[in-house]
Amino acid sequence: MERNPKDDFLKAITDPGILYENAPCGYLSFTANGKIVKINQTLLSWLGYKQSEVIDKLYYTDLISRGGRIYYEMFYMPLLQMQPNVNEINFDFQRIDGSKFPALINSTAFKDSNGSMVAINATVYDITDRKKYERELLEAKKQADAERNKFELLSDLIPEMVFTADASGEINYINKRFTSFFGLPDGSFSAIVILSKIHHRDRFKLFRNWKRAVAIGEEVQIEVRLHNQDGSYKWHLVRALPIKGMDGKIEKWMGSCTDINRHVAAIQHLDEFISVASHELKTPITSLRASLQLMDRLITQQGEPRLMMLMAQSKKSIEKMNSLVDDLLNTGNIKEGQLVLNIRQFDVSEWLDNTCSHVRLAGKYQLHIKCQRGLTVYGDEHRIDQVIVNFVNNAIKYAPLSSDIFISAYRDNGQIIVAVKDNGPGIAPDKVPYVFDRYFRVSHSGAEYSGLGLGLYICAEIIKRHGGRIGVESIIGEGSTFWFSLPES
Ligand code: ADP
Numbered sequence: 001m002e003r004n005p006k007d008d009f010l011k012a013i014t015d016p017g018i019l020y021e022n023a024p025c026g027y028l029s030f031t032a033n034g035k036i037v038k039i040n041q042t043l044l045s046w047l048g049y050k051q052s053e054v055i056d057k058l059y060y061t062d063l064i065s066r067g068g069r070i071y072y073e074m075f076y077m078p079l080l081q082m083q084p085n086v087n088e089i090n091f092d093f094q095r096i097d098g099s100k101f102p103a104l105i106n107s108t109a110f111k112d113s114n115g116s117m118v119a120i121n122a123t124v125y126d127i128t129d130r131k132k133y134e135r136e137l138l139e140a141k142k143q144a145d146a147e148r149n150k151f152e153l154l155s156d157l158i159p160e161m162v163f164t165a166d167a168s169g170e171i172n173y174i175n176k177r178f179t180s181f182f183g184l185p186d187g188s189f190s191a192i193v194i195l196s197k198i199h200h201r202d203r204f205k206l207f208r209n210w211k212r213a214v215a216i217g218e219e220v221q222i223e224v225r226l227h228n229q230d231g232s233y234k235w236h237l238v239r240a241l242p243i244k245g246m247d248g249k250i251e252k253w254m255g256s257c258t259d260i261n262r263h264v265a266a267i268q269h270l271d272e273f274i275s276v277a278s279h280e281l282k283t284p285i286t287s288l289r290a291s292l293q294l295m296d297r298l299i300t301q302q303g304e305p306r307l308m309m310l311m312a313q314s315k316k317s318i319e320k321m322n323s324l325v326d327d328l329l330n331t332g333n334i335k336e337g338q339l340v341l342n343i344r345q346f347d348v349s350e351w352l353d354n355t356c357s358h359v360r361l362a363g364k365y366q367l368h369i370k371c372q373r374g375l376t377v378y379g380d381e382h383r384i385d386q387v388i389v390n391f392v393n394n395a396i397k398y399a400p401l402s403s404d405i406f407i408s409a410y411r412d413n414g415q416i417i418v419a420v421k422d423n424g425p426g427i428a429p430d431k432v433p434y435v436f437d438r439y440f441r442v443s444h445s446g447a448e449y450s451g452l453g454l455g456l457y458i459c460a461e462i463i464k465r466h467g468g469r470i471g472v473e474s475i476i477g478e479g480s481t482f483w484f485s486l487p488e489s
Helices: 005-014 016-021 041-047 066-082 128-157 176-182 191-196 200-216 261-302 305-335 348-354 357-362 381-398 455-465
Strands: 026-031 036-039 085-094 100-111 117-126 161-166 171-174 220-227 233-244 250-259 344-347 366-371 376-379 404-412 415-421 469-475 479-487
Touching: 005 016, 026 041, 041 085, 041 117, 066 085, 066 100, 066 117, 100 128, 161 176, 161 233, 171 191, 176 220, 200 220, 200 233, 233 261, 261 305, 305 455, 344 348, 348 366, 348 381, 348 404, 348 415, 376 381, 376 479, 381 404, 381 415, 381 455, 381 479, 455 469, 455 479
Parallel strands: 366 404
Antiparallel strands: 026 036, 026 117, 085 100, 100 117, 161 171, 161 250, 220 233, 233 250, 344 376, 404 415, 415 479, 469 479
């Protein structure tokens, strides 16, 4: 008769004999004095014995290591005398060839009505793999600890203050420089202690930026004042970078705090000087402009070509000087929060049709304007025009060979985006994040451009004051697109 595979399957999972003999663990039964009376095939094959060599011939202690035997005598049997079950006991079993394997043993004792032990049933699990994983884990932990020690040793040697944080942003290490700067003699710290060392004006700013960086997993960079153990506050540039694992998930953060106190003091002196100098320069420039206008009229009446040419050059220079001094004055006003805005609603298309008349009149550069109809914004039209004029002037200055400049305005997600695109040399990616910073200038290889590094800073401040955003996309050799967004009115 043909065998039905289904019958084999049912037999395999229901027949107690098969289940016992071929279970995925070893079964063993022995008497109170340790003589083995039953053993399954699984355990026999692990040990290398035949059934006839074991049953009624060997004792439990014959199958286990010397260490196991001591454990058996001192703990295992006394425990079984006291309680019916002894679980999760771990010692080595010994094969017929003398080799060993680690095992986990669970045992149940059966007692007669007088309480004397009759037999013990035990299950045996081969935990070689588990031990291997444990060893590997231990090895990995040892290596990680060694790496960490090496890192901490190195970071204690460098003059910079460094820290690390876990993936959630919790600071878990600060180096010796840090603890001695803060004056924490025993090196102990906590999030509260660190927060208390940040100037109260910078605390929230740092906290907010840090939380944001951790949430989006991006590098953070921020200037804050930290409390020195000598009682003073010192400006520091705090930077933190996420360290990602193979799976792209953030494993930890590494950060540094660089002392920029002298740099900040120098900038403050420069600001003060610029503020005084620009105010002093503005009055004579204004009267010089007025005198030049009068002289211009007289010279035009005389019609002397050489004088007219000199007058045109003088007017150009005084306008340039005037706009530089305006930039300096604007910077001072912005810094002191004195940028006054004259807000009203205006039509974007009308404004763009009239912007940059100086460029159209000169005729050297072509402005291509593409604007969606019906866009209106609330803002100071004069200030916003200052932004677009700055973008266009920069396009002319830094991309002199590209005679086409493209201005576009469109609606995007409730925002009005205005962009100025040139086909100039572009800006190196590592410089892009800083172009809107005060006094920041990019050196362009082979070309010298005059400037103060204030134009884009002023633009950024004007747009920020309007609740908008500003940015640039640039590709070296292809050009730059400077843009800003404003909420649509
Ligand atoms: P300034 O022109 O006085 O240097 P800005 O703040 O206007 O100051 O510009 C900052 C820097 O950004 C400039 O030094 C320049 O290198 C760079 N930059 C601005 N616009 C462009 C542009 N369209 N193409 C290339 N580089 C630009």
